[in-house]
Amino acid sequence: MSSQDYDCIVIGAGVQGSFTAYNLAKNNKKTLLLEQFVLPHSRGSSHGQTRIIRKAYDEDYYTHMMEECYQLWSQLEKEANVKLYRRTGLLVMGPEQGDYQVFKSTLERNKVPIVILPREEFSQHIPHVNLSQGNAALVDTTAGVLYADRTLKTVQGQFQKLGGVIKDGQKVIDITPGSVVTVTTVSGVYRAKRLVITAGPWANTLLSHTGLQLPLQVIKINVCYWREKIPGSYNVQHRFPCFIQLESExxxxxxxxLPSNEYPGLMKICYHTGAETDPDERDRQTDRGDIDILQRYITRCFPGLVPIPAVVESCMYTVTPDNHFVLDLHPTHSNIVIGAGFSGHGFKFGPIVGKLLCELSQGEVPSYDLSPFRIRRFQAHSKSAL
Ligand SMILES: Cc1cc2nc3c(=O)[nH]c(=O)nc-3n(C[C@H](O)[C@H](O)[C@H](O)COP(=O)(O)OP(=O)(O)OC[C@H]3O[C@@H](n4cnc5c(N)ncnc54)[C@H](O)[C@@H]3O)c2cc1C
Ligand SMILES: O=C(O)[C@@H]1CCCCN1
Structure with missing residues (x-):
């Protein structure tokens, strides 16, 4: 084995690649984590200060995975002596008869502690918010905020402490599959027995070197922050929760x-979709249709905010047709593992995704049923659509 050889190479140091590399190093695998940009950076999907963590989901399998995932977040906090999670609760609001009932049943079935907020008591619990006509509301009390940038710094730091190697500013430009995979970057050539691709919005660019393309759509999200008219009204210190307003007319x-926290006096409120973009041309995508929708909503439901965004940042989603992740082996090269298509809700799962991709790369039976995340679901889908 030459000094350039590794047990495993992970491409992409976003949240998923960083947790995967960390798990591999914990399992005594000689691991190289390659990143195209100089770290830390804000050009992918994992940057920014905060993300939501919650057990409130439509599907039982996400709620199940979150049970263990909360423990893994807490273990990492202890191990690195750093605070990554702050409990705030998550207010779920939605038309009474729609998706809201699905969320509520999943939470109840899985015995997640929730508080139902009857309309007449709503404003007493959640001041400065108007519940839309015909909407119901509950709080997932286990939910909260994850500190995103701090998470990446922590996981990458722990990985290095375990002997892992990070090479940033090294864009991968070629992959040659084989029993030993060769990975070529702008400044080096590396070999490993196994490869994990966690390249976020660039997944298909990298997969093209392996003869595979996935049905992924890259979307630019305008990350909007809105000013409080009375400072503190929606502040995390005043126990204002995170919220999700489910689809409506x-x-x-x-x-x-998310409650105001990172920028004093500004609350982050975003729309869960945006316009398609090329990840390398993100700044040229200037669609603001989402901001119009947000302005109307904020005027009506968050009267304590100035309905003009004070700060607009950007981030990208990589979305699959069913919004479920891709966690699978490459269909023709079994020593290549793919983690992709996190569809705007993958951050909270970082610790468990890292564990699962590590298990897959080592040929172990994964800890969870991965059938919802298999690549072949897309083939079945396109066949049945014919
Ligand atoms: C605005 C916004 C809000 C969100 N809110 C939430 C939330 O509240 N809760 C939640 O759980 N999730 C949330 N998400 C989703 C979550 O942040 C993403 O699912 C997650 O960050 C995806 O991580 P990733 O590692 O797959 O991708 P990325 O973070 O994009 O990482 C991929 C990395 O691969 C690198 N790379 C790509 N190509 C190459 C190459 N050729 N060579 C070397 N390196 C390469 C990239 O530079 C990048 O660093 C949100 C996302 C956005 C954008
Ligand atoms: O993953 C999350 O928890 C958030 C919720 C709403 C949509 C964006 N992502």
Whole structure:
């Protein structure tokens, strides 16, 4: 084995690649984590200060995975002596008869502690918010905020402490599959027995070197922050929760928000979709249709916010047709593992995705049933659509 050889190479140091590399190093695998940009960076999907963590989901399998995932987040906090999670609760609001009932049943079935907020008591619990006509509301009390940038710094730091190697500013430009995979970057050539591709919005660019393309759509999200009219009204210190407003007539996708925290006096509220973009041309995508929807919603439901965004940042989603992740082996090269298509909700799963991709790369039986995340679901889908 030459010094350039590794047990495993992971391409992409976003949240998923960083947790995967960390798990591999914990399992004593000689691991190289390659990143195209100089770290830390804000050009992918994992940057920014905060993300929501919650057990409130439509599907039982996500709620199940979150049970263990909360423990893994807490283990990492202890191991690195750093605070990554702050409990705030998650307010779920939605038309009484729609998806809201599915969320509620999943939470109840899985015995997640929730509080139902009857309309007449709503404003007493959640001041400064108007519950839309015909909407119901509950709080997933286990939910909260994850500190995103701090997470990446922590996981990458722990990986290095375990002997892992990070090479940033090294864009991968070629992959040659084989029993030993060769990975060529702008400044080096590396070999490994196994490869994990966690390249976020660039997944298909990298997969093209392996003869595979996935049905992924890259979407630019305008990350909007809105100013409090009275400072503190929606502040994390005043126990204001995260929220999700489920689809309604007015907005065909979720609207979600996090209490003011990172920028004093500004609350983050975004629309759960945006316009398609080339990940390398993100800044040329200037569609603001989502901001119009948010302005109307904020005027009506968050009267304590100025309905003009004070700060607009950007981030990208990589979306699959069914919004479920891709966690699988490459269909023709079994020593290549793929983690992709996190569809705008993957951050909270970082610790468990890292564990699963590590298991897959080592040929172990994964800890969870991965059938919802298999690549072959897309083939079945396109066949049945014919
Ligand atoms: C606005 C916004 C809000 C979100 N809110 C939430 C939330 O509240 N809760 C939640 O759980 N999730 C949330 N998400 C989703 C979550 O952030 C993503 O699912 C997650 O960050 C995806 O991580 P990733 O590692 O797959 O991708 P990325 O973070 O994009 O990482 C991929 C990495 O691969 C690198 N790379 C690509 N190509 C190459 C190459 N050729 N050579 C070397 N390196 C390469 C990239 O530079 C990048 O660093 C949100 C996402 C956005 C954008
Ligand atoms: O993953 C999450 O929890 C959030 C919720 C709403 C949509 C964006 N992502």
């Amino acid at each position: 007015e907005a065909k996708h979720h609207i979600y928000g």
